Amino acid sequence: xxxxxxxxxxxxxxxxxxxxxxxxxxxxxxxxxxxxxxxxxxxxxxxxxxxxxxxxxxxxxxxxxxxxxxxxxxxxxxxxxxxxxxxxxxxxxxxxxxxxxxxxxxxxxxxxxxxxxxxxxxxxxxxxxxxxxxxxxxxxxxxxxxxxxxxxxxxxxxxxxxxxxxxxxxxxxxxxxxxxxxx
Numbered sequence: 001x002x003x004x005x006x007x008x009x010x011x012x013x014x015x016x017x018x019x020x021x022x023x024x025x026x027x028x029x030x031x032x033x034x035x036x037x038x039x040x041x042x043x044x045x046x047x048x049x050x051x052x053x054x055x056x057x058x059x060x061x062x063x064x065x066x067x068x069x070x071x072x073x074x075x076x077x078x079x080x081x082x083x084x085x086x087x088x089x090x091x092x093x094x095x096x097x098x099x100x101x102x103x104x105x106x107x108x109x110x111x112x113x114x115x116x117x118x119x120x121x122x123x124x125x126x127x128x129x130x131x132x133x134x135x136x137x138x139x140x141x142x143x144x145x146x147x148x149x150x151x152x153x154x155x156x157x158x159x160x161x162x163x164x165x166x167x168x169x170x171x172x173x174x175x176x177x178x179x180x181x182x183x
Contacts, residue, residue: 114169
């Protein structure tokens with residue numbers, strides 16, 4: 001129904017906006033610095049930068065996701081009592097899509113590392129996974145679960161991107177979870 005789709009779109013706004021603002025900026029900032037460090041053959045510094053950005057962005061995105069989840073849970077719990085609009089579905093759908101934040105942080109750092117190594121194919125192809133996974137979820141379970149499967153499929157699509165990027169990162173010889181150097 002149009003009300004369900006509106007709930008999905010509203011629920012998608014918060015995690016999508018936060019992911020774009022906080023995680024989307026990682027790629028254009030990190031790639032040039034990694035390329036510079038690789039060009040100057042300072043591999044240890046490049047790995048340390050990768051580790052530093054990876055853990056910081058994952059921490060900040062996880063904190064933002066926890067705050068968003070708390071607000072969404074509150075909306076889902078208290079929103080059912082409103083006479084004009086039932087906010088419960090909005091809260092539930094937002095909860096289903098909250099994992100997008102930390103997954104976007106990981107995905108964008110890994111994309112940056114792969115791009116800095118002139119490995120463009122895997123990062124470019126992973127963006128096609130999102131619509132493919134969402135469509136597959138809708139085809140397989142859309143009639144049963146309605147708009148909830150759209151929200152779950154959105155998070156599942158983000159996870160699929162991270163899995164493929166992680167595979168590409170390992171193939172390129174980089175650690176999935178880099179260790180930060182002692183300072």
